[in-house]
Amino acid sequence: MARLLRATLMPLAQLGLVVALIGIWAWGSVSGWLDDFSFGSPWDTGAQLSAWLQDGTLLEGAVATLQVLLIGWAIGMAVGVVVGTVLGLSSFANRVAGPYLAFFNGMPRLILYPFLAIWLGFDLTSKVTMVAMVISVPVILTVSSGFREVDADLLANVRLLGAGMPQTIRDVYGPSLAIWVVSTARVTLGYAFQAAIAAEFVGASVGLGYLTVLGQERLDVNQIWAALVAVVIIAWALDGLVSAADRRLLRWMPARG
Amino acid sequence: GGPDPARGPTGAPAEVAIATSGTWITTFAPLWAAAPEMAEIEQKYGTTISYPGFGKGNDALTAMLGGSAAVCNCSFNTALKAALAKDQLAYVVNINKGAGTVAVAATRFETERGTDIAAFDGGTWGFTSAGSISEISLRLAAEHAGIDWSVQDTIAVGGMSAFVPALQSGRVDIAMMDVASAAQAIEDGVGYPVLNTNDLSVFGPIGGTLLGNGLVLPEAFLNDYPELSQDLVNAVVTGLGRVRDVTDPDELLALMPPGFREARADSPTFAREWAFTRPAFLSTDGSSSDQEFRDTTAHGDFGEGELSSPRAGRFLDNSLVDQAYQQLGLPRPVVEPQSTP
Amino acid sequence: MPPATTDIRNDGDDVRPGAVDVPDAPAIRITGVNRVFTRGGSSFTAIRDVHLEVQQGEFLSVVGPSGCGKSTLLNLLAGLAKPDGGTVETFGAPVRGVNPDVGFIFQRDALLPWRTAVQNVALPLRYRGADKRAATEKAREWLARVGLAKFTDSYPHQLSGGMRKRVAIAATLVYEPRIILMDEPFSALDVQTRTLMEDDLLKLWSASRPAVLFITHDLEEAVGLSDRVVVMSASPGHVIGDHVVPLERPRDLLEIRFDQQFTETHERIWDQLRTEVVRSRVD
Amino acid sequence: MPPATTDIRNDGDDVRPGAVDVPDAPAIRITGVNRVFTRGGSSFTAIRDVHLEVQQGEFLSVVGPSGCGKSTLLNLLAGLAKPDGGTVETFGAPVRGVNPDVGFIFQRDALLPWRTAVQNVALPLRYRGADKRAATEKAREWLARVGLAKFTDSYPHQLSGGMRKRVAIAATLVYEPRIILMDEPFSALDVQTRTLMEDDLLKLWSASRPAVLFITHDLEEAVGLSDRVVVMSASPGHVIGDHVVPLERPRDLLEIRFDQQFTETHERIWDQLRTEVVRSRVD
Amino acid sequence: MSTDLSPRPVTDPSGGPADRSADRRRARRRTTVAVVSTQLTLLAVLLGGWALLARDDVWINLVGSPAGVVDQLAEWFADSAFWLDVGLTGLEAALGYGLGVLIAVILVAVIVPLPFLDRFLAPFIAMANALPKIVLAPLFILWLGFSITSKVLFVAAGIFFLIFYGVYSGVRSIDHVLLDNARVLGATRGRIVLDVYLPSIVGWLISSLRLSSAWALTAAVVSEYLGSNSGIGYRIALAQQTLDPSAVIAGIVTVAVLAVLVDQLLVLVERRYTQWRVF
């Protein structure tokens, strides 16, 4: 009973917070405390959203962005995990790549999209590459440093039990790194969104990033909010998936509060 | 409104920031050429004048609305939109007319298509970003040539620096560029000019006389610092007069602050740039007419009734310019006749 | 923290050149081995000049005061660390990299926390190419044998200390390695479970006759199980006594304690050990 | 992995309301306590309806088959987990949150890997406000007492298994808690070191007379040290036997084994335990 | 500049007798030589590739040329205004970084002991994480002006999540026995944080700190790029407007080099705090 109560209470409380925030926003906008030009208003944003919903703009934009995001993110994660693994296993490769990675990581990659676009064309490929490029470096760095946290006893044990390198990776490195990868997955999801949107600022005629640029161009904060609401909802859903994966990957862990 | 800026010794703000969309843009030559007058103002009021530059006009305006700049040098439509939605603003002096852009097509089309925009039907069209003046002017030109814009392949290249490579690599067939990119593209042999929107004789029939950029002031600033406001306008009007009649690019460079000269080291390219830009000044004396107001707002995505509101009515303010010519004792220059599409 | 070992990831050369065993070679031959640790700048000799031979099929126990280097010795045999002098050979071939001939029951349990008990036991079989079903079947059998039939699907953190140890034992015995290294395998078990498992161990051993190197602190256990008991000195550890256990096999572990020869051997080793421990305390 | 405990971070109220002790209350009173774990959906009762009292100054041992819930019991007493029924009291006050009265020697060693031996031992003193110099001094003394004078500045991973255990013991005894919970503290030690430490423990205990709850698998140890030995059944664990040890104090641990009352008590507990272990195996 | 984030070249932790340790030292020196020569080869290949690319008309407008970039950098280095800009960007990044780290650590410290708060906030944090901060940059300017405040906040918003999720996962992977032991030994909450949490999460913390230091610089540059008249970001924006690709690249290189330097600093810190490790 108590559990049931707790299970329903939490979403209610969360909903409550959302409603309260919108309430403050609405009140601020009515009372003039928040001026419409800088902060927009809930109803105008709502109206914009429903208009987009009706004419299909929103769906089209969301699909376009999601496509870039997911493909780019998957590629970025995969490249990151693979390269990170190589660097984690070979100290030589790691030492060679170190400065290059640090350099690349330090480069403001978000403003490089026009270069990519001209090189690869103003279509999906360049946007996906952009997303993958932005997130793969942090993934490489986290994964390769995760290797050092792996318990040496466990490694010794499976090697003695007869595990070869692939098995060691699967049975020891993989699960030990899972928690790192999952945490990276969350963070990179955020960066992937940034990159996808930044890419859509340029060279796009659909997508949520395009819609926000339009909002900026028209000085219409409501339009920016409306696009962001869509972004946030998608993000929330994706994060749900990540945490489901997290629960599945890490179910061996002692119960945590 | 932002925080009240600290006051200098003479009661003027300690700093007057003029937010502009882009630094050392040739289109704003009158502003840069007003440097000596600005220095005098700094002296007179014990203030400092700065020019924070932004990638886009919107951001410059935003900076002013957010209170971190006192004055904005930005495009007419953007400022009007803000004036309707937020604080009352006034457009006190016009700096250039026309869209400030040049359509450039890839060299490979030069012999075959020339300046016939209609010939680009079905091709790829480049501009900076969706909703920008670059897109609008390109669309106007295309539609004027009888092209159905909605079926064209359009690409927002993002930044100005992407124009030349995009054209060169064949990613776009024709693009509406800022003058600097256009000059560069042509100088590099990548493209050839198709249409200069600064040239009223060409663009007038297409989009009418567009009010380009100008100084925009919050009304509060005007009321608080009437004298300073007037002096700023005087400076720009002086600057405008200074550059208007200069045909020799080197002579022009000599009028510019060192920063500008540094940024325009390549003189043949700058010569082209100047050739493209100058018509934008020939068609203005700093003031703006109601007809121009109508032409410009026609492309501005305004709501019904918005433009007839009293706020819109107060936006355009030629009085300071008129006053400037009186105070300065300068004759009003002859302006090219207005043209409507 | 694990006892530090040289990194096993560096030397991938698991393939031992001497894979062709010398037929009559002892299962284990350790000659003049040293192991030195640097600790905060100064170096510390954990074992010095250790000589030890274990014949194929022999069951040898090692006893010695805490910290005398017993675990260190096993690490060398397993190839998890390299000696700083001397040679370590199994079946006549020097140990290079991780030694595929040995099964190792660690002093600290090293189960994979993300695998259930049965998956942990099935692991070595799977590594040896058994198919999943067969491996799981056999693992289940073994878990039943160590009294954990009801806990096959528990994760290690859900097991008690003794249970984890039993899983680790099952995981090593299940694949019948030719050499078994056991580091205090039964110390976390209650007397009864312990006796049962000792019995099991002896049965298994007499069936497939691996060489066993068994570390324990329980002298009765050492004498009861082994053919030979080796006593190590306090650090720097080296072999100071080698006692043959003159008891017949098969042995009944409960009965044997009352055998006179058992008591005598026990007494002899005990005496030697006592002196040693007192010495190590005094230093 | 540690046995999972209900999350102890939930209740920040470490301050026990009943800080004013009831003078004659038993040091430990456990009444009708259950502890249930959920494991892969189904629930599993680790201990059921356990009743246990330990008087102030009493030395009590608990024995029982592996996995019967002994560690679970200690976790409840230390306030690291909450019972799923029944009450757990120390000095007459219910245990809420971490119990500040107890010292706990864990079955698995729990030294901070990033602190040297002496720092680990000094920790509880520092937590109790001792200044650094005094704490280090005392910690050094204690390390010497457990035979680790030469290893004060080693990190845990540089110590052998038995050494780590000794550091943990020193870290608990050093601050003289009123209740000491010990989970197989000596099982990783060799016989001699073990005897020395048992002696030390008895000396310390008779000096400050804490209540001790001692878990061991070594019946001789249990009988030799305790006033009373409690036998737990196989899971779900509960108390099935309570044996008073009718031996005089002070005791000489080496001599006492030959005392007839010792042998009798030992025999009696052994019999009960055997039946229990066999039962747990058969289930 | 060896910037390995992954396990250090794990050498034998035990020294060994003199002849062996000399052997090992020699071996180590040999690997270092191999590493450096491979790095240099790679560098040569990359620079060569770039130089080749720059001979192409399209590409030189995009990526400039190595010579152009070097010229530009030389010119900047001699210019005190450039160093002021570097200082400004660095200041914005540092302040934003400090702020972001502070908020993230405080939030973790509040959330971890209060699981209901954790569950309550989780979706909001996830949403905020996904919010493209780059869209917010203009709004920050609108709300806060183009003052240093807006940039600092922008930077903080950019790196907050890296730190937050990093520290949070670190806390989750802590060994419970250590916690329990410390609590039983009488550690107060503060001491537990100092003695158990911090040392256990050092690996996570440092790795997130290292990742986010680069992002902090990026964020500072992006916010300058989007609106400012000083800082390296502004120099990049200016170079784009004046169609000077070499200057764009020079700006980007400056930022990246700055990031590498900061990273090296953090590596030193890391060495200091992870000595106890086995490796």
Ligand SMILES: Nc1ncnc2c1ncn2[C@@H]1O[C@H](COP(=O)(O)OP(=O)(O)OP(=O)(O)O)[C@@H](O)[C@H]1O
């Ligand atoms: N990584 C290391 N660095 C420094 N010293 C070490 C290291 N590992 C072990 N030692 C030292 O080597 C000696 C032998 O340790 P070892 O673990 O082999 O002892 P042991 O005989 O197994 O003891 P126990 O019975 O207590 O497990 C000890 O003094 C220990 O401190």
Ligand SMILES: Nc1ncnc2c1ncn2[C@@H]1O[C@H](COP(=O)(O)OP(=O)(O)OP(=O)(O)O)[C@@H](O)[C@H]1O
């Ligand atoms: N977190 C957990 N989840 C599920 N089951 C658990 C958990 N912790 C302990 N158990 C179960 O509770 C029972 C008692 O465990 P406990 O650790 O108390 O045993 P013990 O008496 O200390 O055994 P040993 O002597 O082997 O240490 C065991 O069956 C164990 O599997």
Ligand SMILES: [Mg+2]
């Ligand atoms: Mg050992």
Ligand SMILES: [Mg+2]
């Ligand atoms: Mg236990």
